[in-house]
Amino acid sequence: MKTKFDTDMVSPKCPIRNVLSRICDKWSILVLCILEQEGIMRFNALHKNIPDISQKMLTVTLRTLEEDGLVKRNIYAEVPPRVEYNLTERGNSFVPLLKELVIWAKENMDEIISQRANIS
Template identity: 85%
Template sequence: MNKKFNTDMVSPKCPIRNVLSRICDKWSILVLCILEQEGILRFNALQKNIPDISQKMLTVTLRTLEEDGLVKRNIYAEVPPRVEYNLTELGVSFVSLLKNLVMWAKDNMDDIVFNRTLAK
């Protein structure tokens, strides 16, 4: 059965393009996977799990994920103030889909690297 290409996907209002443009940066998927694995984390603990991310980039990434409702930021009025991050229900549902992509990447990385060497 030959299905036609969904022309909605080429529209700037396409849900797929909209979501992917927000989470397909260098850090978002990694942050989501770490929060899924570790649960509730403070900023410094999250940064220790991703040693090559800058403080500014982690802040920007967390804010974007929070704006989209994938991550929740909990602020506790203590001295010093304590801030913790965890996945929302929406974030958990998204990460459950991501797990297949992560497994696929792990299973196929050797072949992908090999093919890249052939292409050079």
């Protein structure tokens, strides 16, 4: 039996589209996967794990994930200041879905790449 998608998703003001656009971009998915795998991380450690992201884009991505309650930023009053990031309960609840998406992508990657080559 097929699951029907919410017909409100076609509306530009649909909250579902808004949420998905923020968590399903390339950088957000990578940050969430790395935080799930590594646990608590500092900014530079995250940046080293995603070498092709700029510092600005990583900052924007972390802020967006923090605004949506998926990532928590912990600031420690030290000299120099220490900032760490980790998944929240909401972030952890998204991980199983994200893992399924990654599994699907791995299973279909070769065929998708082949299909792209055939169309070009």
